[in-house]
Amino acid sequence: xxxxxxxxxxxxxxxxxxxTALENGLLSMQEGDSDSETVxxxxxxxxxxxxGAGAFKLNALVNFAxxxxxxxxxxxxxxxVPDVDAMKLFLRAADALADLVSASRDGGVEVTAPYxxxxxxxxxxxxxxxxxxxEDEFANLAFQPIITAFDEPPPPPAQxxxxxxxxxxxxxxAKANEPLAxxxxxxxxxxxxxxxxxxxxxxxxxxxxEDSYLSWELRLETDSQRAAVKEVFDFVEGDCDLxxxxxxxxxxxxxxxxxxxxxxxxxxxxxxxxxxxxxxxxPxxxxxxxxKAVKAAVQPTIRVDLDRVDRLINLVGELxxxxxxxxxxxxxxxxxxxxxxxxxxxELERLTREIQESVMAIRAQPVRPLFQRMSxxxxxxxxxxxxxxxxxxxxxxxxxxxxVVELLADPLTHMIRNAVDHGLEGPEQRVAAGKAPEGTVxxxxxxxxGRVIIEVSDDGQGINRPRVLQKAxxxxxxxxxxxLSDSEIDNLLFLPxxxxxxxxxxxxxxxxxxxxxxxxxxxxxxxxxxxxAPGKGSTFTLSLPLTLAVLDGIVVTVDEQVFVIPxxxxxxxxxxxxxxxxxxxxxxxxxxxxxxxxxxxxxxAELGVRGPTSDLRSGVAILIETAxxxxxxxxxxxxxxxxxxxxxxxxxxxxxxxxxxxxTILGDGRVAxxxxxDALVGPRHHDWVAAETPLAKAS
Amino acid sequence: MTVTILTVDDSRTMRDMLRMALVDAGFRVVQAExxxxxxxxxxxxxxQVVITDINMPRMDGFGFIEAVRQxxxxxxxxxxxxxxxxxxxxxxxxxxxxxxxxxxxPFDPAKLIAAVRRVAA
Numbered sequence: 068x069x070x071x072x073x074x075x076x077x078x079x080x081x082x083x084x085x086x087t088a089l090e091n092g093l094l095s096m097q098e099g100d101s102d103s104e105t106v107x108x109x110x111x112x113x114x115x116x117x118x119g120a121g122a123f124k125l126n127a128l129v130n131f132a133x134x135x136x137x138x139x140x141x142x143x144x145x146x147x148v149p150d151v152d153a154m155k156l157f158l159r160a161a162d163a164l165a166d167l168v169s170a171s172r173d174g175g176v177e178v179t180a181p182y183x184x185x186x187x188x189x190x191x192x193x194x195x196x197x198x199x200x201x202e203d204e205f206a207n208l209a210f211q212p213i214i215t216a217f218d219e220p221p222p223p224p225a226q227x228x229x230x231x232x233x234x235x236x237x238x239x240x241a242k243a244n245e246p247l248a249x250x251x252x253x254x255x256x257x258x259x260x261x262x263x264x265x266x267x268x269x270x271x272x273x274x275x276x277e278d279s280y281l282s283w284e285l286r287l288e289t290d291s292q293r294a295a296v297k298e299v300f301d302f303v304e305g306d307c308d309l310x311x312x313x314x315x316x317x318x319x320x321x322x323x324x325x326x327x328x329x330x331x332x333x334x335x336x337x338x339x340x341x342x343x344x345x346x347x348x349x350p351x352x353x354x355x356x357x358x359k360a361v362k363a364a365v366q367p368t369i370r371v372d373l374d375r376v377d378r379l380i381n382l383v384g385e386l387x388x389x390x391x392x393x394x395x396x397x398x399x400x401x402x403x404x405x406x407x408x409x410x411x412x413x414e415l416e417r418l419t420r421e422i423q424e425s426v427m428a429i430r431a432q433p434v435r436p437l438f439q440r441m442s443x444x445x446x447x448x449x450x451x452x453x454x455x456x457x458x459x460x461x462x463x464x465x466x467x468x469x470x471v472v473e474l475l476a477d478p479l480t481h482m483i484r485n486a487v488d489h490g491l492e493g494p495e496q497r498v499a500a501g502k503a504p505e506g507t508v509x510x511x512x513x514x515x516x517g518r519v520i521i522e523v524s525d526d527g528q529g530i531n532r533p534r535v536l537q538k539a540x541x542x543x544x545x546x547x548x549x550x551l552s553d554s555e556i557d558n559l560l561f562l563p564x565x566x567x568x569x570x571x572x573x574x575x576x577x578x579x580x581x582x583x584x585x586x587x588x589x590x591x592x593x594x595x596x597x598x599x600a601p602g603k604g605s606t607f608t609l610s611l612p613l614t615l616a617v618l619d620g621i622v623v624t625v626d627e628q629v630f631v632i633p634x635x636x637x638x639x640x641x642x643x644x645x646x647x648x649x650x651x652x653x654x655x656x657x658x659x660x661x662x663x664x665x666x667x668x669x670x671x672a673e674l675g676v677r678g679p680t681s682d683l684r685s686g687v688a689i690l691i692e693t694a695x696x697x698x699x700x701x702x703x704x705x706x707x708x709x710x711x712x713x714x715x716x717x718x719x720x721x722x723x724x725x726x727x728x729x730x731t732i733l734g735d736g737r738v739a740x741x742x743x744x745d746a747l748v749g750p751r752h753h754d755w756v757a758a759e760t761p762l763a764k765a766s
Numbered sequence: 767m768t769v770t771i772l773t774v775d776d777s778r779t780m781r782d783m784l785r786m787a788l789v790d791a792g793f794r795v796v797q798a799e800x801x802x803x804x805x806x807x808x809x810x811x812x813x814q815v816v817i818t819d820i821n822m823p824r825m826d827g828f829g830f831i832e833a834v835r836q837x838x839x840x841x842x843x844x845x846x847x848x849x850x851x852x853x854x855x856x857x858x859x860x861x862x863x864x865x866x867x868x869x870x871x872p873f874d875p876a877k878l879i880a881a882v883r884r885v886a887a
Contacts, residue, residue: 069787074779075785077778078779081777081778081779107823108819111776111821111822111823114850115780117774118780118850119777119780121872122779122780122783124872240842240864241835242861242866243842243844243845243866243885245844246883248884248885251883252880252883263880299884301867302867415823420814
């Protein structure tokens with residue numbers, strides 16, 4: 068890759084980090100944190116984006132960042148104490164800046180009304196300092212002798228002779244400037260002769276090593292103008308006595324003065340075309356240029372290509388399979404169980420597992436950036452619906468597999484939108500209901516028994532169950548006389564095509580329903596459930612696997628076939644003597660488990676491995692619990708083992724199969740299917756939600 | 767002998783740009799991410815020229831320059847600061863802290879090299 072394009076890529080990656088830091092800082096400031104380091108970090112973020120953008124001539128970005136930065140600088144210096152409205156403006160500006168960054172990255176920047184509006188608000192806030200950026204630009208251009216860029220012939224060389232007198236002060240040396248380096252630069256401009264004056268040099272006994280005693284008289288013959296000569300002394304101005312005299316002017320007439328306005332016009336005409344060409348030449352950043360987590364403290368880190376990590380994870384997966392195979396072969400082939408071999412194998416298994424966990428940890432990322440993105444969604448929807456909303460987040464440091472984090476963005480966005488748009492009431496309505504006018508949406512993450520739990524809750528009106536039921540009946544999703552429990556009604560929200568808003572608002576109305584949310588969560592091996600209390604609010608709970616690569620499960624057999632049941636779904640094994648089994652129609656049975664009746668599912672028949680078993684007494688019944696807390700018992704022939712298996716996607720390697728979540732390779736080399744417990748239990752037995760066909764027909 | 771230049775900047779983009787321009791011109795480049803880190807690298811690498819940003823976490827450019835100037839062993843090293851605009855106030859503060867010169871961002875490589883040349887012994 069061309070080095071500039073590569074740096075450009077780095078720049079946009081870094082922008083993502085800066086934007087996260089910016090939002091982070093602004094949110095702390097909004098919470099009342101006025102620590103100077105917080106304000107500095109916010110300022111730095113905008114400043115860095117501006118600096119990099121300048122290098123790539125992303126002028127729209129530079130100008131906007133400049134105005135933003137100017138306002139933040141006032142805050143930093145204490146001249147401006149931001150009130151609630153100013154903080155809101157900053158947050159909106161941060162959003163706009165993020166948009167501008169994306170637009171600049173993708174090549175098309177249009178300075179549209181929202182940016183102009185924010186710029187005007189900034190100008191109002193800080194008193195019209197925003198034009199400074201442009202002035203700076205012209206100031207720079209006007210003094211750069213950019214002669215080569217034009218078609219006119221260069222002016223004829225004219226010899227000027229300058230006499231320069233220089234007497235450095237000790238400060239010049241204290242700042243590590245060096246007359247010799249200056250003379251070298253002068254010599255590049257023409258012919259230089261120098262005379263050193265040593266008459267001020269003292270005797271050695273009074274010689275102060277850090278003082279300055281020498282002065283010089285220089286003669287420079289050059290075709291350069293005075294400005295170029297003076298520029299050489301730019302760094303030492305004030306730290307020396309300097310006199311530059313034009314001893315002898317050029318004999319040739321001075322070149323016609325260039326028309327600055329004409330040059331500027333030309334620059335302005337050509338600049339966009341050049342910028343556009345540059346933007347076109349740079350490839351769009353790769354997909355993995357995703358925002359990286361912001362370091363809480365400075366920790367030594369390295370950046371590694373995601374491909375390498377994934378390759379490592381795949382290899383470790385193979386290692387796990389191989390180790391299992393080895394163990395099985397050794398134990399089966401030797402007639403005598405050698406204790407040392409066995410313990411070595413156990414040690415190998417332990418190590419393999421540890422390696423696997425460590426490798427998985429590389430892919431783990433905190434959910435913080437994801438949560439931070441949500442605060443923007445909340446702001447946007449709150450603005451659009453004129454509601455006062457506060458987003459509270461908890462457990463941002465909870466780590467989840469990178470892919471899970473990425474794939475969660477869309478479903479979470481939708482749920483947050485719903486929570487603000489449908490869940491929360493307007494301010495008046497809230498006050499009338501005796502609540503604070505400001506609604507709260509809470510986003511929490513935590514690790515619980517080997518899974519990640521993410522909760523989206525609001526303190527709004529709760530699910531309007533009569534309306535949900537009415538709507539479901541109107542849409543023919545349930546029969547008019549259906550008797551549904553509260554939780555069953557809540558779960559109707561997940562039915563395909565269900566929409567509660569009587570008019571589809573432009574916030575939630577993107578043609579995405581909760582059914583899509585549910586499906587994307589399920590695709591991640593997760594489950595979603597609802598709890599809602601009228602007048603008090605709703606909570607959506609997502610339960611997700613920590614990783615998409617391995618799973619702890621119980622290996623069972625059904626008619627010679629091997630299946631894996633995820634351990635997280637299993638409650639216990641239960642007795643199923645005939646007295647506890649009750650018939651419910653031809654092929655449906657329920658099992659009494661501690662005085663509760665649960666559906667008994669014959670896995671073999673359900674998956675079509677064999678016909679319905681005639682002998683329900685044989686085999687083992689395993690009590691499982693699905694995502695929404697309903698229980699069922701699965702009937703299998705035998706339990707073989709409990710072990711960790713490496714998940715191999717069936718969908719990418721073959722196709723989606725109902726009732727099967729994925730596949731794995733066992734120690735003996737056999738392929739085993741991993742059961743999708745929720746789907747297996749769902750369709751015919753219990754769950755209204757997962758019904759593939761309208762329930763009206765099913766009943 | 768190859769001249770070693772230490773660049774201190776918290777922005778990876780800026781570090782990369784500096785490195786590219788300086789390496790192209792034949793310099794050896796070592797990098798640091800903030801002032802404190804810069805002091806570490808300075809002592810380890812003994813560069814001949816330092817280029818530093820101003821706004822950085824942990825220790826900013828002003829603090830960094832002052833620290834270098836107070837260190838008997840390193841105080842004679844030329845230090846160029848990176849400033850975004852031709853901001854006179856910042857330039858003045860940098861000079862008061864002991865900066866040798868400055869480079870205005872965004873820089874063009876030729877000007878950067880010229881500035882380095884003007885201070886490199």
